[in-house]
Amino acid sequence: MPVTVPPEETAWLLHHVVGFDALDPGDTAAILVEATRFAEGVLAPLERDGDRIGAKLVDGRVITPPGFKEAFQAYAEGGWIGTAAPEESGGQGLPDVLALAAFEPVSSANMGFGLCPMLTQDAIQLLATHGSADQKERLLAPLVAGSWTGTMCLTEPQAGSDLGAVRSKAEPDGNGLYRITGQKIFITYGEHDWTANILHMVLARLPDAPAGSAGISLFAVPKFLPDGSRNPVRCVSIEHKLGIHASPTCVLAFEDALGEIVGPPHRGLPSMFSMMNAARLGVAMQGVAVAERAFRRAAEFATTREQSGGPIVIHPDVRRTLWTMRALALGGRLLTLYAAEQQHRDPVRAALLIPVAKSWASDAGVEAASLGVQVHGGMGYIEETGAAQHLRDSRITPIYEGTNGIQALTLLRRGLLRDQGAALGALLDEIVAAEGVTPALREAAEATRSAAAWLRQAEPRAAEAGATPFLNLVGTLAAGWLCARTLARPDAPVAARTAASVFLDQVLPRTMAFGAATVTPSAGLTGTELVA
């Protein structure tokens, strides 16, 4: 039984619901079929050992689980790292929306593996956007080819959600390069044995840097220097995490490590933020991927596990659970791909929806993974079954690339308050007038309009208290609308139709709760005394 979404279904959704038309539908499907074949054939079989054995730090070297290095080489040779990278750097120059869709089966099959190409693609995008011509010339090709990988070195012990608190230092070395010193934590694939080199994208402060977030610069710091010598970037430890065990999460110590500046001095954070949308969409897709994978594992269990004389899948309560999982995956997929496509059609709408997609789809992934454990009953609690791994793996997605609470504040401040509700209003107008809209959807859209109006006139702390339910409201509504668009097409794939209809029946009603929770902040939320 396949462990990922049928590629033909995703291709259909892209062309008929999401509005993607940059390729011929047959070509879209062919690319997704190939990605799926690789994911199912090469990556899925490694997943269990990736979790069980995990990455290990031995004498300063990170040892990844068996087979992962070879899988990465095959992945790179297949051209999957550079799917959306510029052709002049060896990429395929395909649309980023398609690359995002092709990432879903990869992450479904093996989330711990997928993180490395995902971060490498972030580095590629950073360099392609902010690197000098010379940097692009030297640094992009090996990343795109997969002979190097990339990392994002942002977080420090005292600087998590608040990157303005970064303390790592960069001293000019007098030859146009910089000596970087500092400690970075939570560095995904910060060290490994897969490739000849690793290129770290590092936030640090120049000696003359202004305080706070306006004084942070971006540097590219390789593990090995061009002369082959080892740059002093050491993996001090790797974290013992709840999940994604295959992926080494490193503490990196930079000790006068040589690097080059990327983009102008003190403009590191804006450079980083320009890549943030792609990174957030990647995490959203991880949420979708784990929801779909959890669904497929649970569905297989439910069709084979017999109780009371038949497979448990015949029970309506089990079916409700399974189809809710599938509906969450579908809603998240549509929302994520739609937000990605809007980057090229309506960037303002994309900016509105990308934090929503990151948060909504990652929460949906955790919910679906937890439901998947439940479908398995007692077996779901036993690690060998595999259902629990999805819950453990998924739980990081609401946290990294900006916690979901930060996404909600971004939606509130940049999505709603800054343009006085214009972008949201336009979306709501489109939803209420859309083909296939149901009375419940229309009602949810009006509830969203009221909640938005309330937030715009609320005290800032009251509005912040409502930010998360408001994001959930917008996300559930938008995903529901895209499900209705799916249902409005009689030629939609049958499973997508069923899932869309379960979304509208079982998930969309949550908008009522989110709307009410948005506009009733209790005193305990807006107060400032320490929690009792």
Next chain:
Amino acid sequence: MPVTVPPEETAWLLHHVVGFDALDPGDTAAILVEATRFAEGVLAPLERDGDRIGAKLVDGRVITPPGFKEAFQAYAEGGWIGTAAPEESGGQGLPDVLALAAFEPVSSANMGFGLCPMLTQDAIQLLATHGSADQKERLLAPLVAGSWTGTMCLTEPQAGSDLGAVRSKAEPDGNGLYRITGQKIFITYGEHDWTANILHMVLARLPDAPAGSAGISLFAVPKFLPDGSRNPVRCVSIEHKLGIHASPTCVLAFEDALGEIVGPPHRGLPSMFSMMNAARLGVAMQGVAVAERAFRRAAEFATTREQSGGPIVIHPDVRRTLWTMRALALGGRLLTLYAAEQQHRDPVRAALLIPVAKSWASDAGVEAASLGVQVHGGMGYIEETGAAQHLRDSRITPIYEGTNGIQALTLLRRGLLRDQGAALGALLDEIVAAEGVTPALREAAEATRSAAAWLRQAEPRAAEAGATPFLNLVGTLAAGWLCARTLARPDAPVAARTAASVFLDQVLPRTMAFGAATVTPSAGLTGTELVA
């Protein structure tokens, strides 16, 4: 910082909201203070190693983590195993509702530890209710004293939710005893090194047993026979679980093990079900306990973790998360203690609400534990922080003692359909007329009435598809009503007042979603084709 709920707050809730009045309020508080002191002082310090080291099977013997055996002995010496057991068996004969409340800090401090006394108390209740005078005389005292522990041997590989499929056999040995043969799985503390003996309560079939659930008998099978010889009950393996690592979950092989029958032949399931209410309330309390513990850990983190110049607890979104956790714990605690108290006041209402409490409070525990991970940000994903353990531990509670899906079907069939909605109707009448009822509560009560009416006229499969959202509806409403009762008392503890108000603002609105989801079963849920 304490890791459990303030005992004075629980005592206040018991006497002023739950309606418990079997003891003097000062005595209630004194007992809860003692339980809390033991939990905080002895059990909480063992929790982390309990998870990290876990129980191990070495040469057929289960080795539990360091300190657990001594903690159990101290717990037993404190009289906590027999808090509610009959005085003639060495128990304290205190009200079961108080024993349940006293279990909360134990489970908060160390869920893996608490399972052993919890299961032993189930065995005590089974024997006290169904054992012969002679059996009570011989078997109860060592269990109550904690010189033995008890287990529940129900599940077999092919018999999970469907216990009618049990295949273990019991052959009369000609001397009034029986030889038990079969394999039991998921046996909590089925083997350990804490006590001189273990008494297994085992479901098995007599040779002349009718097929199915009417042919199952209950046996008491000791690890060591009265003559000191080892009974052939072997621990074949222990499970590698997502959480509760300190608690060994055993596969037990019975190979002609000698046991005695408890209760009449073929009446094992009804005997077991008579103990089920207490067992379900225990699991509900585990959900409450983990929610409260996760809240306390997250609150401590949020008051000490600095970002952007202050502790993160000042942010309304963090406060929303923390207070939602506290509200879920409060709502679950009130619902569970109220359902327990109703066993003595209105057994029909208790039967209605106990499956609701088991399911609602266990789901609330998982939700709060997941929110607790979120409050910690990236640190929440690192095992050393401890937040992830609560999520892993909590995830079993919606599964064991009857999955939450089974609880929902019990509510539907036994709580609603069998009495044609009478017990629920009486509760709803009381809620809408209650002191402190809000318009939103009244609306939720009416939504519950409509959903119940819809379920009563629905096709059976459509009603089953709505059973889980209906249970969530009833649970959220009932917990909300008890929160309103708390708020109606100006002398309620301040933190309970804040949590109750956050419950009404942030959690109660979910009733709108649950009501709508109950009455709109999609075709995909009620159909019978295998899931695509």
